[in-house]
Structures are given as C-alpha cells and as structure tokens.
Amino acid sequence: MERPDWAPPEVDIEKPSIARVYDYWVGGTHNFAADREVAKAIADKNPLLPRTLRSNRAFLRRAVRELTALGVDQFLDIGSGIPTRGNVHEIAQEGNPDSRVVYVDIDPVAAAHGRAILAGDPRSAAILGDLRKPHDVLAAPETTALLDFSRPVGLIMAAVLHFVPDSDDPAGLLRAFADRLAPGSYVVISHAGMENKPKPEDVPASSQTYLRNVSEVYWRDTAEVTALVDGLDLLEPGVVPVPLWRCGPDGDPDGFGAQAHALACVARKN
Incomplete structure (x- = not known):
C-alpha cells in the first residue's frame, strides 16, 4: 500500500488503529x-455505535461554532483523536x-497523525498527553x-471523561x-451515558469489543454528568x-435523540 504524505513513517498503516x-x-x-474492515464489522452488529459517534462529532462542531460566536478564539481539546x-x-x-487550537491525545497513533496533518498550520498543534x-x-x-490563559479558552473534553473511573476523580481532573x-x-x-445507565450485560457485545480496545468505559447518567461541571454555569x-x-429550529430531524448513548453539555466559568 502506498503511504500518503499525511501518514507518519512510524505508524503502521496495515494494522488497525482505534x-x-x-x-x-x-x-474522516x-x-x-x-x-475500515474493523469499523464495518462492528457497525454491522451495532449500527447505533457509529451513529452515536457521528452525533457526538456534530455536537462538537455546534459547540465550537457557538463559542466562536461568543468570542472564544482559543481551544484546548483533551482526548481529541485524529484532527x-x-x-x-x-x-x-x-x-x-486567528483561532488557535491545541489537540491532546494519549494515543501515540492519534498524536502522530495529528502532528503530520497540522504541520502546515502555525495556529494548531497536536501533542501526546494524558x-x-x-x-x-x-x-x-x-x-x-x-494559548493565553489570561483570556477565555474553550476547554473540550468530548468523549473522554467516561474513560476515567470514579477512583481517579474525573470531576477533580476537570477542575x-x-x-x-x-x-x-x-x-x-460529551460522555457515554443516558438518563438510566445500562447494565454491562445490556451493552451490545460489539460495542464492548470496540470500547475494550480503547479503554474501559464508565457510563454515567444525567445527574452524574451534571456533577462533573459543578461550580460552572450550564x-x-x-x-x-x-x-x-x-440542534436548531428543526429539532432532531432523524429522531435519533435519546437512542444516542451519549450526553452533552457546555458550561461557562464566571
């Protein structure tokens, strides 16, 4: 397989990457x-999983547009994946x-791809971080x-805090x-979960396989996700x-809504 310019030489392009x-x-x-072979095999068994992830990405885009309209021009994206x-x-x-962005991911493959993709953008960077x-x-x-922390920053933790167990104090890390x-x-x-958390045995096996390849996921309900931003204004x-x-004046046009096993919010620091 011919290696494209954006694929760093240290990355194995024939081995699947989460x-x-x-x-x-x-x-992307x-x-x-x-x-793609792995992605399609999982999606065939659980079509809600990629659909939820696409909904999560759409939420992230809406949130960034909202914050940019409010004058935020710098972002720190923790657990970013490939930008x-x-x-x-x-x-x-x-x-x-003039907006500036720092992407942070614990996965060396994601960070390496990020550095290659952003090599020509002086206002963005991708780093390996925990x-x-x-x-x-x-x-x-x-x-x-x-990033200038004397001015407002958009701190993004999309689909990452659900990898942090209660014993590691996710709310404390956010603070x-x-x-x-x-x-x-x-x-x-954004965070894996719903109003009523599913039992582990209720999560489709294909989702469990995917999530185990990333890390163990800790599902949280609405009250628990709200508690993560305690002290901030929702x-x-x-x-x-x-x-x-x-989601705009048309609401939720395809009716996916609560079927998405993920919750989202944006909060302001006063």
Whole structure:
C-alpha cells in the first residue's frame, strides 16, 4: 500500500488503529483498509455505535461554532483523536481565522497523525498527553506557545471523561484544568451515558469489543454528568443527549435523540 504524505513513517498503516476506526465512522479520510474492515464489522452488529459517534462529532462542531460566536478564539481539546475533516481547528478558524487550537491525545497513533496533518498550520498543534496529568498538558511547550490563559479558552473534553473511573476523580481532573481558565471560558463535555445507565450485560457485545480496545468505559447518567461541571454555569439546554444539544429550529430531524448513548453539555466559568 502506498503511504500518503499525511501518514507518519512510524505508524503502521496495515494494522488497525482505534483512532482511525473512529475517524472512518465520523466521516474522516485519515484511515486505511484495515481500519475500515474493523469499523464495518462492528457497525454491522451495532449500527447505533457509529451513529452515536457521528452525533457526538456534530455536537462538537455546534459547540465550537457557538463559542466562536461568543468570542472564544482559543481551544484546548483533551482526548481529541485524529484532527481530521471538520474538527475543532477548521470550525473555529471558519469563524475566526486567528483561532488557535491545541489537540491532546494519549494515543501515540492519534498524536502522530495529528502532528503530520497540522504541520502546515502555525495556529494548531497536536501533542501526546494524558488527561490525568493536567500540569504536564498545561505546561507543554505547544500549549504555552499557542494559548493565553489570561483570556477565555474553550476547554473540550468530548468523549473522554467516561474513560476515567470514579477512583481517579474525573470531576477533580476537570477542575484542575478549569482552575487555570480565565473567567468567561467554557467547558465542552460529551460522555457515554443516558438518563438510566445500562447494565454491562445490556451493552451490545460489539460495542464492548470496540470500547475494550480503547479503554474501559464508565457510563454515567444525567445527574452524574451534571456533577462533573459543578461550580460552572450550564448553558441551556443543560445536560441532554448529544443530538439534542442546540440542534436548531428543526429539532432532531432523524429522531435519533435519546437512542444516542451519549450526553452533552457546555458550561461557562464566571
């Protein structure tokens, strides 16, 4: 297989990557035959999973547009995956060409692809980093070079806090990042879950296989996700299924709604 320019030489393009499987599901182009084969096999058994992930990506785009319209021009995206088509830097820079974005992911494959994709963009960077080590992320040279924490920042934690068990205090980790943010900053969250959390045996086996390849997932309900942003001001409509967060005047046109096994919210730091 011919290696495209955006594929770093250290990445094995014939071995499936969870980051690239996700990229395929959300409509990206930074994936290969091995990734697409795995993605299609899982989707055949559980079509709701990729649909939920696409709804999550659509929510992220809506949230970034909202924050850009509110004057936010810098973003820190924790657990970003591969910054492929329609990701934060593209959406933010549509609203404000001077917007700056730092992507952070614990997956070396995602970080390597991110660095290659963003090589020509001086306002964006992708770094290898761990949500559980806020100081290291905030002190990284790319972070300090691109982001000014004396001004509002959009902190994005989309589909990442559900990998953090209660024993690691996900709310405390979020606060460690939020404490560094200036007043007028925003926190964007999406999280695996629903009003009534499913039992492990109720989660389709194909979803369990995919999620085990990423990390163990800790489902949380609406009250638990709301508690993560305690001390911040929730924007309307609060914590809702990802397709329903400010979905526009047409509402939820395909009726997916609560079938999406993910919740979303945006909160402001005053």
